[in-house]
Amino acid sequence: MEVSAVLLIGVDGGGTHSRLILSDETGQILATGEGGGINFNAIGMEQARANLFDAAEALLGSQNARLSDCSLLSVGSSALDAPAGEALTAEFCGSRFAPERCLMDSDAAVSLLAAARGEAGILLIAGTGSMGAAIDARGNRYVGGGWGYLLGDSGSGFDIGRRALLAAAEAEEGGAPTLLRALFLRRFELNSVRALLPVLYGPDFHPADLAAFAPVADCAAEKGDAVATEILDTAAAASARLCAFLYQQSGAEHVYVYGGVFEHSHRYNAAFLNALNELGLGHLHVSPPLLPPEAGALLAAAHRLGLAPAAFLSKLEQSIEIMRNKAKSKENAR
Amino acid sequence: MEVSAVLLIGVDGGGTHSRLILSDETGQILATGEGGGINFNAIGMEQARANLFDAAEALLGSQNARLSDCSLLSVGSSALDAPAGEALTAEFCGSRFAPERCLMDSDAAVSLLAAARGEAGILLIAGTGSMGAAIDARGNRYVGGGWGYLLGDSGSGFDIGRRALLAAAEAEEGGAPTLLRALFLRRFELNSVRALLPVLYGPDFHPADLAAFAPVADCAAEKGDAVATEILDTAAAASARLCAFLYQQSGAEHVYVYGGVFEHSHRYNAAFLNALNELGLGHLHVSPPLLPPEAGALLAAAHRLGLAPAAFLSKLEQSIEIMRNKAKSKENAR
Numbered sequence: 311m312e313v314s315a316v317l318l319i320g321v322d323g324g325g326t327h328s329r330l331i332l333s334d335e336t337g338q339i340l341a342t343g344e345g346g347g348i349n350f351n352a353i354g355m356e357q358a359r360a361n362l363f364d365a366a367e368a369l370l371g372s373q374n375a376r377l378s379d380c381s382l383l384s385v386g387s388s389a390l391d392a393p394a395g396e397a398l399t400a401e402f403c404g405s406r407f408a409p410e411r412c413l414m415d416s417d418a419a420v421s422l423l424a425a426a427r428g429e430a431g432i433l434l435i436a437g438t439g440s441m442g443a444a445i446d447a448r449g450n451r452y453v454g455g456g457w458g459y460l461l462g463d464s465g466s467g468f469d470i471g472r473r474a475l476l477a478a479a480e481a482e483e484g485g486a487p488t489l490l491r492a493l494f495l496r497r498f499e500l501n502s503v504r505a506l507l508p509v510l511y512g513p514d515f516h517p518a519d520l521a522a523f524a525p526v527a528d529c530a531a532e533k534g535d536a537v538a539t540e541i542l543d544t545a546a547a548a549s550a551r552l553c554a555f556l557y558q559q560s561g562a563e564h565v566y567v568y569g570g571v572f573e574h575s576h577r578y579n580a581a582f583l584n585a586l587n588e589l590g591l592g593h594l595h596v597s598p599p600l601l602p603p604e605a606g607a608l609l610a611a612a613h614r615l616g617l618a619p620a621a622f623l624s625k626l627e628q629s630i631e632i633m634r635n636k637a638k639s640k641e642n643a644r
Numbered sequence: 645m646e647v648s649a650v651l652l653i654g655v656d657g658g659g660t661h662s663r664l665i666l667s668d669e670t671g672q673i674l675a676t677g678e679g680g681g682i683n684f685n686a687i688g689m690e691q692a693r694a695n696l697f698d699a700a701e702a703l704l705g706s707q708n709a710r711l712s713d714c715s716l717l718s719v720g721s722s723a724l725d726a727p728a729g730e731a732l733t734a735e736f737c738g739s740r741f742a743p744e745r746c747l748m749d750s751d752a753a754v755s756l757l758a759a760a761r762g763e764a765g766i767l768l769i770a771g772t773g774s775m776g777a778a779i780d781a782r783g784n785r786y787v788g789g790g791w792g793y794l795l796g797d798s799g800s801g802f803d804i805g806r807r808a809l810l811a812a813a814e815a816e817e818g819g820a821p822t823l824l825r826a827l828f829l830r831r832f833e834l835n836s837v838r839a840l841l842p843v844l845y846g847p848d849f850h851p852a853d854l855a856a857f858a859p860v861a862d863c864a865a866e867k868g869d870a871v872a873t874e875i876l877d878t879a880a881a882a883s884a885r886l887c888a889f890l891y892q893q894s895g896a897e898h899v900y901v902y903g904g905v906f907e908h909s910h911r912y913n914a915a916f917l918n919a920l921n922e923l924g925l926g927h928l929h930v931s932p933p934l935l936p937p938e939a940g941a942l943l944a945a946a947h948r949l950g951l952a953p954a955a956f957l958s959k960l961e962q963s964i965e966i967m968r969n970k971a972k973s974k975e976n977a978r
Binding site: 415453454455456457458460461462464475476479483485504507510511517521551552554555557580 | 761787788790791794798806813815818819843844845851886892
């Protein structure tokens with residue numbers, strides 16, 4: 311196989327996991343890969359650097375290329391909330407890569423670029439945490455929410471899981487009866503929610519783990535539980551308010567919703583659309599992101615190199631479509 | 645000075661601080677003292693043991709007595725939520741003290757004993773965290789709330805501080821305008837609440853630190869801010885619901901309220917009484933605890949030794965009264 315003259319890598323880099331995508335200058339995807347977390351705030355600069363460049367090296371190796379053959383490495387990192395400056399980029403690259411060929415921005419920025427394919431748009435994330443970002447027609451960026459778990463992370467899986475467990479606890483002490491209590495007790499094989507406290511405040515439990523309880527709320531809501539339904543509706547309304555704020559800032563009418571809560575909770579999605587309607591925003595177009603975040607990092611790289619955006623995007627979408635179909639037929643063949 | 649034949653020590657042992665009180669068998673207070681934290685879950689058994697017995701030794705030393713002269717050491721510990729068993733007591737005492745002369749119970753239990761002077765009563769705590777406990781006329785105990793910061797610790801300073809900061813953040817993004825925002829920005833000398841995020845999630849900030857923001861809500865509420873008033877009212881209503889649950893369990897009609905929020909927030913207290921009324925509990929008697937927690941530990945010790953409870957209590961109250969008056973006249977003399 312001949313090595314392409316231009317090799318671009320796009321990275322969606324999270325706290326525990328990264329996704330990489332390699333393309334040529336036309337937007338043709340050559341390979342995809344995965345790696346460890348690269349959030350240097352969480353795991354330290356050295357480990358983050360090793361995780362990223364080891365994964366990039368492996369990805370390039372699959373095409374008989376080396377790290378030094380990479381024309382531009384574009385990274386969306388959960389450690390950032392704005393583009394990284396020169397000093398930080400140089401520190402991150404260390405001796406592994408030439409910093410002038412490395413672009414680093416926030417994970418939200420590349421996700422938004424991918425979601426809206428470089429156009430104006432609003433991105434709402436409701437996964438473990440929640441946050442929102444928007445870009446207007448002139449390329450101005452806005453952020454909203456993302457206040458983190460200490461302030462409750464309204465609308466997130468953490469928010470839903472936390473409220474669900476609290477409702478179960480309160481049901482034990484004179485609060486509204488709810489199916490949530492029985493579901494939690496069965497899950498933990500306990501006789502009381504109070505007996506869960508040593509687990510909750512034990513050394514192995516992290517605040518973010520509360521997000522894993524969000525599906526319990528879904529399960530109860532699907533069975534008609536009023537308390538669980540109220541929790542999901544309240545969380546969805548918070549996301550709708552965040553959307554309204556970002557719409558007011560950006561004027562963008564396309565809303566891309568992302569993350570486990572949007573992906574899995576029917577009730578949450580329905581309540582979100584309902585709340586948007588009530589806010590007079592029924593005309594907004596709501597859909598999943600058009601492209602995965604790592605493709606947004608590639609778009610940023612193509613933009614930096616001055617590649618024709620429409621042609622690059624079109625080829626990129628084509629090859630993502632082909633990749634997805636291949637994955638699907640593989641799955642069907644099983 | 646002659647050393648009394650019976651020496652009892654009562655301890656209120658918290659996470660960072662302990663208070664000790666030494667009495668003879670009549671309930672006459674001989675000395676009081678302070679020490680480091682003794683929550684062995686937080687600081688480890690060895691450190692907790694050293695902190696307690698060093699402080700007890702110093703207290704006894706002030707009366708020319710030694711640790712081995714102590715007839716009964718009674719400890720209320722924030723590390724416990726029930727009386728400690730023999731094994732745990734022996735582990736805690738190590739080689740410093742004879743475990744058969746050591747009583748260990750939860751801080752809530754001794755606080756309740758002190759608050760209600762050994763009678764039936766309900767204790768509500770709203771400090772950094774919140775919790776409730778009750779004891780009925782037959783000595784049965786009940787607990788409620790105390791779900792900790794992960795579940796929001798309803799009604800606590802943490803709850804109030806967290807909601808106040810969140811309201812300030814939301815005011816920045818289309819939420820209801822509130823004086824809270826200006827107060828936080830002035831306090832931190834920042835231009836936006838968002839700029840506070842690196843502090844909030846920095847290594848030096850602990851979730852419990854949010855409780856320190858509760859007075860900001862008070863300040864705003866006193867100036868008529870509707871958002872802050874609503875936050876305090878919601879928190880106070882949570883404490884009232886906890887009270888209703890414990891009343892339903894125990895039938896106790898005396899409610900003792902304790903902790904920084906009850907001590908300092910006028911609005912919270914007013915809203916609490918109002919919420920009790922609305923729950924049909926206007927007949928309950930609400931007051932601060934009658935005695936400090938360490939005196940409750942002494943009462944437990946006297947009970948264990950079979951000392952005449954009424955006489956012991958009466959002498960104990962007398963000498964606490966004398967101590968308080970001395971402290972007051974000292975303060976006035978300054």
